[in-house]
Amino acid sequence: MHLSADNRALSTDNVHSDRRFGVEHGGIHKPIHTSVQYGFDRVEDLIGAFQGTYKGGYQYARQGTPTTAALEAKITALEDGVGTVCFATGMGAIAATLLTLLRAGDHLVASRYVFGNTNSLFGTVEGLGIAVDKVDACSVEAVAAAIRPETRMVFVETIANPRTQVADLAGIGQLCRERGLIYVVDNTITSPALFRPRAVGASLVINSLTKTIAGHGEALGGAVTDTGLFDWPPYPNIFPSYRNGDPIGWGLLQIRKKGLRDMGGTLSSDQAHRISIGSETLALRVKQSSSTALALARWLERHPKVDAVHYPFLPSHAEHERATNLFAAGSWLLSFELRDPSSMVDVLNRLTLPIKATGLGDTRTLIIPVAPTIFWEAGPEARAAMGIAEGLIRVSVGLEDEADLIADFDRALQ
Numbered sequence: 001m002h003l004s005a006d007n008r009a010l011s012t013d014n015v016h017s018d019r020r021f022g023v024e025h026g027g028i029h030k031p032i033h034t035s036v037q038y039g040f041d042r043v044e045d046l047i048g049a050f051q052g053t054y055k056g057g058y059q060y061a062r063q064g065t066p067t068t069a070a071l072e073a074k075i076t077a078l079e080d081g082v083g084t085v086c087f088a089t090g091m092g093a094i095a096a097t098l099l100t101l102l103r104a105g106d107h108l109v110a111s112r113y114v115f116g117n118t119n120s121l122f123g124t125v126e127g128l129g130i131a132v133d134k135v136d137a138c139s140v141e142a143v144a145a146a147i148r149p150e151t152r153m154v155f156v157e158t159i160a161n162p163r164t165q166v167a168d169l170a171g172i173g174q175l176c177r178e179r180g181l182i183y184v185v186d187n188t189i190t191s192p193a194l195f196r197p198r199a200v201g202a203s204l205v206i207n208s209l210t211k212t213i214a215g216h217g218e219a220l221g222g223a224v225t226d227t228g229l230f231d232w233p234p235y236p237n238i239f240p241s242y243r244n245g246d247p248i249g250w251g252l253l254q255i256r257k258k259g260l261r262d263m264g265g266t267l268s269s270d271q272a273h274r275i276s277i278g279s280e281t282l283a284l285r286v287k288q289s290s291s292t293a294l295a296l297a298r299w300l301e302r303h304p305k306v307d308a309v310h311y312p313f314l315p316s317h318a319e320h321e322r323a324t325n326l327f328a329a330g331s332w333l334l335s336f337e338l339r340d341p342s343s344m345v346d347v348l349n350r351l352t353l354p355i356k357a358t359g360l361g362d363t364r365t366l367i368i369p370v371a372p373t374i375f376w377e378a379g380p381e382a383r384a385a386m387g388i389a390e391g392l393i394r395v396s397v398g399l400e401d402e403a404d405l406i407a408d409f410d411r412a413l414q
């Protein structure tokens with residue numbers, strides 16, 4: 001995969017997508033539509049909107065507005081999908097996907113290396129009678145061994161946060177195709193600028209828009225995109241009322257009706273607008289932050305006070321070859337371990353540029369000690385199973401100058 005060739009298409013789609021439906025009064029940006037109600041000239045159309053025969057209109061903003069629809073069309077184009085439903089947050093998108101497509105008695109196979117809150121959500125889902133097996137998704141054999149007759153779905157991330165394990169994305173895609181399973185890939189860390197999960201057979205792609213796509217740490221949002229590869233008619237959990245129209249849209253119709261209309265985790269037009277503006281520089285930002293992250297990872301790896309560096313584009317990374325085959329660059333996420341974990345607090349306090357904060361995917365570099373914060377609730381056993389050392393430090397690399405950033409780490413490590 002070649003960064004510049006791919007990004008030309010992606011960036012072009014990205015900056016022109018708002019105008020594809022026609023923008024009011026010739027404006028370049030889709031306006032922020034704040035109306036909650038949408039009126040109809042003819043009552044026949046109002047009736048048709050409820051019965052699914054009148055398409056293209058809006059009814060009540062909980063199910064979407066022209067502004068959120070424009071963002072959905074943009075994400076669909078970026079992910080090379082057939083449709084997208086946006087949510088108020090990435091967790092909203094993941095929760096809606098699991099809760100609307102799985103039922104009690106079903107079985108979910110999930111990567112053991114996932115975002116902490118996703119891992120916590122798996123516990124909630126188990127409480128509802130859906131069995132969850134967490135496996136080492138770096139190995140397709142581990143995923144295959146967990147599959148049972150009741151298995152409906154496999155859930156993985158591209159580059160796992162914080163340890164940067166890379167799932168066997170292509171192998172699992174092949175397996176899910178053979179077994180007729182819904183393959184959900186959380187593409188948040190890589191984003192479509194570095195990787196399109198459709199290429200490995202993903203059925204549904206999750207993006208926390210909050211992170212890489214919006215990119216500036218000032219808007220929350222999430223999205224689920226259907227790649228068009230999954231065959232919905234044989235899937236038993238689609239409600240009869242959503243088994244009409246083109247079957248390619250059945251999965252998302254159910255996610256929109258049950259997940260957005262009934263559960264209400266709606267993205268506001270204001271946030272959708274901010275995300276859309278932020279996304280316009282997606283390819284530029286990711287190219288720059290990935291380049292800085294690789295330079296910082298290389299520098300840290302040579303530092304005598306650093307014990308280990310986890311970054312998929314370092315040759316020392318366990319899935320280095322897989323990552324370089326699949327992704328256009330290594331992303332802005334890296335983590336490392338100090339040789340002397342007891343110096344961690346002092347080292348982090350000496351840094352002046354990275355902000356000590358829990359978030360990811362900002363224009364500013366963010367840093368956090370992982371075990372005593374985001375994975376504290378998980379406990380030591382779960383941390384060990386996820387490969388999280390007690391002294392692990394996570395870095396979300398921003399857009400600061402590379403030399404300034406490395407100089408700051410150099411001072412802090414002295």
Ligand SMILES: *Cc1c(COP(=O)(O)O)cnc(C)c1O
Pocket residue numbers: 089090091092115118157161186188189208209210211220221222360
């Ligand atoms: C942050 C994150 C989420 C959740 O996104 P929010 O927008 O914060 O709800 C999901 N998956 C991954 C991989 C993330 O990093």
